[in-house]
Amino acid sequence: TQNVATLKTLPHRLKDDAIPSWLEVRGEVFLFKKDFADINQRLDEAGKPTFSNPRNAAAGALRQKDVETTRERPLSIYLHGLVRVDGRTFKRYSEALQYLAGLGLPVHPLSSPCPTLDDVKAFVRDIRDKRHGLDHEIDGVVVKVDDIGAQEELGATAKAPRWAVAFKLPPEQATTKLKDIMVSIGRSGVATPFAMLEPVFVGGVTIQTATLHNEDEVARKGVLIGDTVIIQRAGDVIPEVVGPVIEKRTGEERPFVMPAACPVCASPLVRREGESARRCENLECPAQTWGRIVHFASRGAMDIEHLGEVTSRDLIDRGLIKDAGDIFHLDAEAVGKLPNFKAKSIQNLLGAIDGARSRPLDKLLVGLGIRHVGGTAAQTLSSHFGSMEAIRAASVEELTLAEGLGETIAKSVFDYFRRPATIALLDKLRSGGVKLDVVKAKRDGHLSGMTFVITGTLGAMSREKAEAAIADLGGKVTSSVSKKTSYVVVGADPGSKYDKAQKLGVSILDEPAFLKVLAGEAS
Numbered sequence: 001t002q003n004v005a006t007l008k009t010l011p012h013r014l015k016d017d018a019i020p021s022w023l024e025v026r027g028e029v030f031l032f033k034k035d036f037a038d039i040n041q042r043l044d045e046a047g048k049p050t051f052s053n054p055r056n057a058a059a060g061a062l063r064q065k066d067v068e069t070t071r072e073r074p075l076s077i078y079l080h081g082l083v084r085v086d087g088r089t090f091k092r093y094s095e096a097l098q099y100l101a102g103l104g105l106p107v108h109p110l111s112s113p114c115p116t117l118d119d120v121k122a123f124v125r126d127i128r129d130k131r132h133g134l135d136h137e138i139d140g141v142v143v144k145v146d147d148i149g150a151q152e153e154l155g156a157t158a159k160a161p162r163w164a165v166a167f168k169l170p171p172e173q174a175t176t177k178l179k180d181i182m183v184s185i186g187r188s189g190v191a192t193p194f195a196m197l198e199p200v201f202v203g204g205v206t207i208q209t210a211t212l213h214n215e216d217e218v219a220r221k222g223v224l225i226g227d228t229v230i231i232q233r234a235g236d237v238i239p240e241v242v243g244p245v246i247e248k249r250t251g252e253e254r255p256f257v258m259p260a261a262c263p264v265c266a267s268p269l270v271r272r273e274g275e276s277a278r279r280c281e282n283l284e285c286p287a288q289t290w291g292r293i294v295h296f297a298s299r300g301a302m303d304i305e306h307l308g309e310v311t312s313r314d315l316i317d318r319g320l321i322k323d324a325g326d327i328f329h330l331d332a333e334a335v336g337k338l339p340n341f342k343a344k345s346i347q348n349l350l351g352a353i354d355g356a357r358s359r360p361l362d363k364l365l366v367g368l369g370i371r372h373v374g375g376t377a378a379q380t381l382s383s384h385f386g387s388m389e390a391i392r393a394a395s396v397e398e399l400t401l402a403e404g405l406g407e408t409i410a411k412s413v414f415d416y417f418r419r420p421a422t423i424a425l426l427d428k429l430r431s432g433g434v435k436l437d438v439v440k441a442k443r444d445g446h447l448s449g450m451t452f453v454i455t456g457t458l459g460a461m462s463r464e465k466a467e468a469a470i471a472d473l474g475g476k477v478t479s480s481v482s483k484k485t486s487y488v489v490v491g492a493d494p495g496s497k498y499d500k501a502q503k504l505g506v507s508i509l510d511e512p513a514f515l516k517v518l519a520g521e522a523s
Ligand SMILES: [Zn+2]
Pocket: 185, 262, 263, 264, 265, 266, 267, 280, 281, 282, 285, 286, 287
């Protein structure tokens, strides 16, 4: 896609005279530490929340719909695999990498053939010592068999090739002072204690907070406020408190007491039998409202661009929205009250909200944040019942009749639709023009009776759009390949489904052929 052209280390022209007619490569997209710092500085200056680590910032940046947005995140790439090149074969992986480098393509400078296992060990030790001196973060070293003939002989399991092993570097630890333990309230009201730390540099970043999960965990770890504690950070995992350094105690430390009331709305924090968490049970708690709105607008749910954490907070603080339903009653005058919202940004936000009115029912169900209902359960509910009204009216027994819905989910869904707040929310969504039914597929479409599996990334449309297009024409999209599959659509970087399709002899469509099938020009 065009986004790939924004990658900093990737040249737009190859160097060699003998340019191959076909070249297919694999690589990993990442951020240099310096670029990561620049992004955060810009976000900070704009008053926006910053990213906690480069991996978060890089993830999704390539998938941005707007090339300009991707360009603002200066991503880089290193290639680590040659999939196919016309007119050439290589005996060794290291030769293939050299060939790529010769074409002017970015190959990681720190890769080296290691003839013996001792060489491999020495190499890993060397990288471990160098890791913080590198200009980007790493979480380990990949050891690959250099002999390509041997690679082919070793083959692959369903998940990964047998000729490559990732050696993860151990998580790094540091000690620092635990200044205080605070409590944050999530969208379901769960109160999570977290440690406020003296800033400490660990695993390549400075951290000031670390999660403590719940009060039992605080007790189990035996940490006191004022303790010197060991902090650990592994890869992109949230930093955690490992435990106290007892020898450093001065006697000034004091135990953490879980507050009896919500720090945001002052409602009592209740711990139900059999649960490790305490919850704020006030559904109107601003902390929960915020968490729910952010979740509702998130990519996996209603995907409302321009309605992120900061804007949600501002809308709630100004009393412009109290729940997700209010989003669809916002107008230019209301949005214009937000700080830094000018004509263009008002238009962007209202446009994004309008687009969300026609999201599929399962995305809306995910967005509601019903306990235990994730993407799969939402799809089941959506396809089994076909409308929000039918789901709302269903008894627990009727809900369990939907394939794959257990008692716990059914009970949770039933309870959710009995709450007065839910009824009010649904009314607002309906009057706000949000689609609450499944649009039935046209059964007479020219793809009716056909089953499709999509693997890899398509260039012309997103996976969701492709699935919707197939469904619109009466076809069905499934996730696994079988002999009954009519077509496997193969995009860039296909997964194991591609191999399986070849094995089973299922018809394979590349993207141009797929577009023709959609257009009814071939089948
Ligand atoms: Zn509260």
